[in-house]
Amino acid sequence: MATATEQWVLVEMVQALYEAPAYHLILEGILILWIIRLLFSKTYKLQERSDLTVKEKEELIEEWQPEPLVPPVPKDHPALNYNIVSGPPSHKTVVNGKECINFASFNFLGLLDNPRVKYNSCTSIKAAALASLKKYGVGTCGPRGFYGTFDVHLDLEDRLAKFMKTEEAIIYSYGFATIASAIPAYSKRGDIVFVDRAACFAIQKGLQASRSDIKLFKHNDMADLERLLKEQEIEDQKNPRKARVTRRFIVVEGLYMNTGTICPLPELVKLKYKYKARIFLEESLSFGVLGEHGRGVTEHYGINIDDIDLISANMENALASIGGFCCGRSFVIDHQRLSGQGYCFSASLPPLLAAAAIEALNIMEENPGIFAVLKEKCGQIHKALQGISGLKVVGESLSPAFHLQLEESTGSREQDVRLLQEIVDQCMNRSIALTQARYLEKEEKCLPPPSIRVVVTVEQTEEELERAASTIKEVAQAVLL
């Protein structure tokens, strides 16, 4: 049966061959020949490239010369030779062997060196730290998760939360790591962060670690921010599905480290609700400075602290300890306990530093007057420094850290830096310790112009402020004219 069918098929095929038109047969013949040619022709090489032989590889390896691990640093690099401070870096300090009045350390409230029983408080910061040292030793020998949580840490978090009137606070063992860890804990790839151009380096690093889309707006320019937010809104309308999962953050500083200016928080809050973006506020400079009780820029403007999603600050300036903290609602803050890299993976803050911070908070709470004193002193020197020919004051008059920039740049940054350093050195010779604001020039997103940073503390007397102002004036005139 099978053969019969096969035969029948064959017959049909032969028949079809007869019936087919000639051109068809010729075409098929050519095609068959072509196939045969393809089958028997030499293999065609796609690329003329052959793999490297072992010997060639070895030669390549032999040949390769890496760049040196680090480029050589010129001996006269302005940042190579540090000032050496002998003894405590407090109000009167010995810099390079010379006693100076300190206008450079961020010791705004003078809490660093506080040997006397001051401000009606019964213990000094040092005594509190010392008591802690005697109880716990120095190190914690572990991250918070693994027996590195001490009762002092819990106390400090509690106290900070209460002080800031927020639900929760979380402490980090390093000021820089605070905001740099907090941002990537929330903002991920694909999210959008609107950030001020003048934002400090820690914020820049946090943003980089988050791998989010970064949109820079002009410093304190709310119109520019709104323009960007609007642009984003239009973008979102085009792609609503994506917009539903794209988080938006606005990252600003309370008082800007790089400019000494204050952020327009009320407008920011308005924009926040209008465009549904969360606000992260970095308050390292404004915490313990602004506001009636030193709660920072929210208190200064009288803004409900719950309107700010996250506030971060370090404890290395006003509190004169080490470390940093974030505070806000538990819904937000608690997430960092598992996702904040600098929190999870780092040893916790030495208890003595936590105890020092608690004591500093005590002093701040018991002496709300100091914030007004500080403000007054800031205003005083700010005023006194106006009108120096060649130097301009940059920064708010209520900011305890502000900048003196050259009125006119010489055209080269190097030369500017040298001029300013000359002023700093001469002031140092006349017992006023100042420093230039240091930046990593190649790393900064928007490099601020070179400047001398002046820091005001409550310990500086009126006379000293006057003296500093007049010294700077005289020296600047001598150097710049």
Added chain:
Amino acid sequence: MRPEPGGCCCRRTVRANGCVANGEVRNGYVRSSAAAAAAAAAGQIHHVTQNGGLYKRPFNEAFEETPMLVAVLTYVGYGVLTLFGYLRDFLRYWRIEKCHHATEREEQKDFVSLYQDFENFYTRNLYMRIRDNWNRPICSVPGARVDIMERQSHDYNWSFKYTGNIIKGVINMGSYNYLGFARNTGSCQEAAAKVLEEYGAGVCSTRQEIGNLDKHEELEELVARFLGVEAAMAYGMGFATNSMNIPALVGKGCLILSDELNHASLVLGARLSGATIRIFKHNIGTEFHCVGQTGLELPTSVDPPALASQSAGITDMQSLEKLLKDAIVYGQPRTRRPWKKILILVEGIYSMEGSIVRLPEVIALKKKYKAYLYLDEAHSIGALGPTGRGVVEYFGLDPEDVDVMMGTFTKSFGASGGYIGGKKELIDYLRTHSHSAVYATSLSPPVVEQIITSMKCIMGQDGTSLGKECVQQLAENTRYFRRRLKEMGFIIYGNEDSPVVPLMLYMPAKIGAFGREMLKRNIGVVVVGFPATPIIESRARFCLSAAHTKEILDTALKEIDEVGDLLQLKYSRHRLVPLLDRPFDETTYEETED
């Protein structure tokens, strides 16, 4: 010590997830062990002369394979937990089960959700069940014994209440107090107290501005001497030492080769640097390893199965070397330009595996391929080597061969912060370009003093032999503790000299059970699970300390034994004969050769 032609001391079984890669073909290719053994024999002759004696000491490291049944049960365990998680999420959604977690503000309900629901599923449904095993607050020095604040939860770990009771004298197997310098009495504390009174707690400025104290300079000079390098620099936080200095060293156009198990700080630093990152397999040796190491000593007891499988790894050219070779031969992807420089990132002791880096091989490779080596000694400094100088001394190598010596002060020195040591040019460059030096507040003076005093003590500069004794005590404790645990039949990962001792628990339910049972018996341990470890390799981790006395260790071991039986944790199939004092003789050697 005796010449030992064919054998190998590096016991590493092929792990379930880490198949031995064959560099000649491509990663992921697994050879049959017979073929490999043959190749091993062939390759041996070639390498015996040039690489013989890379190791000057025995290197016994084991990662016993997860038993199949355990692996299956572990996955089942996670499956059940996940199912229940979905069920409870469903109940929570319909408000049948009460929600305990914090919620978004009413005013911001229409914002894009801050967290992805998926992200929190694990936290909510798995971690929350056993949360009481972490963040246990303590209220004493983190020494050999520690006081833990008792806490209770009435809402299934969503919140904790402190009862006010203190659990006194808990044996501390969790803190990284390797040399026992976490103390509130003694010379270190006194010195720190003095400096605290003189200088205060904070510094309020950065190194480059006006926060460079004479104390910092003193510390750096000492650290350089301690490490045997030209210069050193100290930073305020160990984590940040990595994450803020790697970007200063490498950048775009550079290549970072990073061990797959590197610490988060190294990963972050690498990522921030902008360099291309490639990952190599953790600590599987290179082609150098094991091949005819003449200066090696056979481990006192070798389990034949382990030996067989390890020989499969011998000649497979390993991950790191292949990466190096390819990187130099093929250059950067797309542009094909040669890499500017190649930086290898490794750690001394891996804190979750308890393994020690195969430094001699890494250095040999680094030299052969002109790469730079960044060694993170966070856990190994102070804890390894006859005088506590870390992994470099442990292997008897020259610190000059390591380009960047990084470490922390948190662990062995009982302080906080980190350092980088190396050539003068390197440190000069970091002084001018390190992110920490420019933007971060410098180390607190009393902390600096603690480091100075403890380091001097280790160096014997305080006129006592206390430091040296501590280092020896730690080494003894380590060997003893590890050996006893192995004898009991637990699966213990890592190197026999590593004071970090991971004990495998595998199943998620046992993580919580082990932690709680141990605390009940007055022993504080660290338990870790996913995501800190691979999903099925949950473990408990003990950190040994010179402060642990034999009595403390014996108590701990007794309780571990008991809990091990209770929870059926003795998974090991290569039980050691508890006779390690038995002198090594020819017959054992011959037997294990096959």
